[in-house]
Amino acid sequence: MSYAKYNNLGRSNEEVVDPNILNAVVKVQNTAHKKHLVSNNKVCVINVSAGWCGPCKELAPKYAILSQNYNREGVCSLAKENVDEQISFQEAPPVTGVPTFQIFYKGQFHTDIVGADISLVEQTIRNLLQLK
Known part of the structure; x- marks a missing residue:
């Protein structure tokens, strides 16, 4: 018999993420x-979130996996x-809602994505990685 942790109740095995992965995001x-x-x-990419934000919490494991797949020093962070x-230290661009993904390309603000659209x-x- 195995037991589920309280935070994982109602989630399938595919949805349960190792806490170490969550802590790997800078x-x-x-x-x-x-x-x-x-x-x-x-x-x-800077994921701007809040502790009280439900969609932010739901998105955290997916963002952590995305981080594992794309983080490469000097290329993508x-x-x-x-x-x-x-x-x-919130600076421009202003955050109008959470979660917000601020995306920078070659040191300049490129765009932001407001909402939990990880895809x-x-x-x-x-x-952006395909651009020269």
Whole structure:
């Protein structure tokens, strides 16, 4: 007999994600760290979320897996930023809702995706990585 953890009740085995994977996503520490991530990678995605946001919590495991698949130093960086903890260094572009994915290309803001559309985030990453 096996038991499910409380957080995993009602989820299939495919939906249960190792907590170590969730912790693998880089957490933006401050403004300088954010600028470093943006300027030192061809593509940088910042997942702006909040602890109280249900869709943000549901999206976290999928974003962590996406991060595992695409993070390569100097090429692509997927990071996360919690507006509850780090509102002091929120800069342009403004966040109008959570989750928001701020996508940067070659050090410049490219676009943002508001909402939990992880497939659109992945497609945008793929498209930008194919550009010269």
